[in-house]
Amino acid sequence: MVAEEFELYKRLAWERILRDKEIGYLDPDIFDVLEVINRRPKAFTMSSCSGRVTIVDAEFPWERKESSVVFKNHLRVTVEDLRDNLSRRPRKRYWLIVQGPIFHVYTGDLKEAWTVLSVARAVGFKHSGLMVANRKGYLVELRTGVRMDHLLTEGQNLEELAEQAMRVLMKGKERKERLKLAFLSLKPDEPVELGENPVGKALE
Amino acid sequence: MVAEEFELYKRLAWERILRDKEIGYLDPDIFDVLEVINRRPKAFTMSSCSGRVTIVDAEFPWERKESSVVFKNHLRVTVEDLRDNLSRRPRKRYWLIVQGPIFHVYTGDLKEAWTVLSVARAVGFKHSGLMVANRKGYLVELRTGVRMDHLLTEGQNLEELAEQAMRVLMKGKERKERLKLAFLSLKPDEPVELGENPVGKALE
Numbered sequence: 001m002v003a004e005e006f007e008l009y010k011r012l013a014w015e016r017i018l019r020d021k022e023i024g025y026l027d028p029d030i031f032d033v034l035e036v037i038n039r040r041p042k043a044f045t046m047s048s049c050s051g052r053v054t055i056v057d058a059e060f061p062w063e064r065k066e067s068s069v070v071f072k073n074h075l076r077v078t079v080e081d082l083r084d085n086l087s088r089r090p091r092k093r094y095w096l097i098v099q100g101p102i103f104h105v106y107t108g109d110l111k112e113a114w115t116v117l118s119v120a121r122a123v124g125f126k127h128s129g130l131m132v133a134n135r136k137g138y139l140v141e142l143r144t145g146v147r148m149d150h151l152l153t154e155g156q157n158l159e160e161l162a163e164q165a166m167r168v169l170m171k172g173k174e175r176k177e178r179l180k181l182a183f184l185s186l187k188p189d190e191p192v193e194l195g196e197n198p199v200g201k202a203l204e
Numbered sequence: 205m206v207a208e209e210f211e212l213y214k215r216l217a218w219e220r221i222l223r224d225k226e227i228g229y230l231d232p233d234i235f236d237v238l239e240v241i242n243r244r245p246k247a248f249t250m251s252s253c254s255g256r257v258t259i260v261d262a263e264f265p266w267e268r269k270e271s272s273v274v275f276k277n278h279l280r281v282t283v284e285d286l287r288d289n290l291s292r293r294p295r296k297r298y299w300l301i302v303q304g305p306i307f308h309v310y311t312g313d314l315k316e317a318w319t320v321l322s323v324a325r326a327v328g329f330k331h332s333g334l335m336v337a338n339r340k341g342y343l344v345e346l347r348t349g350v351r352m353d354h355l356l357t358e359g360q361n362l363e364e365l366a367e368q369a370m371r372v373l374m375k376g377k378e379r380k381e382r383l384k385l386a387f388l389s390l391k392p393d394e395p396v397e398l399g400e401n402p403v404g405k406a407l408e
Contacts, residue, residue: 060375062349093368114337129333129345133318141333145266148353151368155359164297164355171264 006108009136010044013106017045027052027074033103033176036183042108043116046139051101051146051172053077053165055085061095061149070094077169079162086152093151098165100146100172101179106137113138119186123178142179146172210312213340214248217310221249231256231278237307237380240387246312247320250343255305255350255376257281257369259289265299265353274298281373283366290356297355302369304350304376305383310341317342323390327382346383350376 017034020026030050037045052074058067071077071085077096086094103120107113113130120128120142127143148168150161221238224230234254241249256278262271275281275289281300290298307324311317317334324332324346331347352372354365 060350060372061352117336127331127345127347129335131333132321141331143331146264148265148355149351150354151352151365153361153364155361157357157359160357161355168264 005135006042006106006137009106010038013044013046014038029074029173029176030101033101033180033183036180037103037105037116040112040116040183042112043105046104046106046136048103049099049101050074050176051169052099053169054097054099055082055152056095056097057090057092058095059092061097067092077162077165079158082152082158082162086158096148096150096152096161096165098146098148098168098172100144101142101176103142103179105140105142107140108137110138113140115186116140116142119182120179123182124175125179144172144175146175209339210246210310210341213310214242217248217250218242233278233377233380234305237305237384237387240384241307241309241320244316244320244387246316247309250308250310250340252307253303253305254278254380255373256303257373258301258303259286259356260299260301261294261296262299263296265301271296281366281369283362286356286362286366290362300352300354300356300365300369302350302352302372302376304348305346305380307346307383309344309346311344312341314342317344319390320344320346323386324383327386328379329383348376348379350379 017026017031017038021031027048027050030048033050034045034048037043052072053076054069054073055071056067056069068091070088071081073081077098082096103125105116107116117128117130117140120140125142125144127145129141131139131141133139146168148165150165221230221235221242225235231252231254234252237254238249238252241247256276257280258273258277259275260271260273272295274292275285277285286300307329309320311320321332321334321344324344329346329348331349333345335343335345337343350372352369354369
């Protein structure tokens with residue numbers, strides 16, 4: 001059903017990653033994970049994120065329209081970052097958003113989709129799911145519950161807030177590392193063994 | 205593969221819902237949505253939530269272990285609720301968490317899973333996905349991006365915070381209503397037409 005174009009999409013996606021890396025467009029701490037996932041013959045990654053801190057001026061933290069990102073960093077946030085950005089009045093509201101890592105993985109068949117899902121779930125990507133099937137293959141989103149969507153108001157303790165945001169960010173980075181190790185310990189074309197894998201087992 | 209037990213699980217799940225409703229264990233504003241989804245012959249719902257506000261004493265907002273829920277309400281939160289609960293010191297930290305509606309739907313086959321997914325996605329349940337397949341069927345989680353995970357610190361403007369939390373909660377309730385209407389407008393055993401449905405279309 002899917003799949004004859006899969007090889008082509010996989011190659012194009014990898015070339016895009018290399019190009020993005022070259023021009024500094026890729027998240028600074030994501031390439032090693034992408035490499036490990038893309039080594040699998042029946043999987044490739046699309047737009048993924050290693051986890052990040054943003055300050056967004058928006059009505060609601062999930063809104064993209066009529067919102068603007070006033071700060072973004074994949075590695076750290078400091079009290080000064082918060083102070084600098086809060087010194088200007090927002091058009092709507094300022095939200096401090098910390099987001100865990102998110103990977104979008106296309107797989108060539110359903111079996112590989114379940115394998116990727118169960119590997120990810122086992123290392124803390126608990127909000128992962130198969131989102132859609134299209135010409136590129138089966139799209140699996142790997143997502144943790146690690147996050148913070150904090151309303152920035154006057155009079156807050158910015159030291160405490162920056163510290164807490166960093167702790168959330170680091171929790172996300174830990175999961176990212178665990179994901180890499182989990183895929184590294186799996187042979188590239190090895191499906192998860194039935195019996196090790198609650199998903200696969202359930203499919204018997 | 206799945207399915208001969210599907211009818212049984214569907215019946216048991218519905219009886220459980222009626223029992224929970226009877227004893228007041230069900231969320232106060234969820235039954236009508238569950239009814240509409242469970243009317244579909246190839247779908248039934250398990251633990252779902254209509255959206256809620258909680259205050260949690262925890263290291264991190266996503267943690268269940270060593271955390272305690274000190275406030276929970278599916279319909280509202282007031283300044284007094286915040287003030288009352290913040291008057292005691294937390295063991296870890298207080299997080300004000302607003303969560304949009306979440307539905308867990310088991311479907312009897314993959315086609316119905318894609319139908320449920322695409323109906324939900326079209327009305328703002330954008331983080332929905334097929335999570336797992338097991339003896340009960342295909343588990344689809346319907347989830348919005350509506351949420352707030354706010355660190356409660358000293359000196360915050362509680363009026364502003366309660367107001368904002370209510371606005372987030374209401375956004376979630378709106379999506380829940382849209383989900384109900386979307387399922388209502390679909391015939392119970394009608395799959396989404398190819399062509400109306402990007403997911404189905406992609407599966408051709």
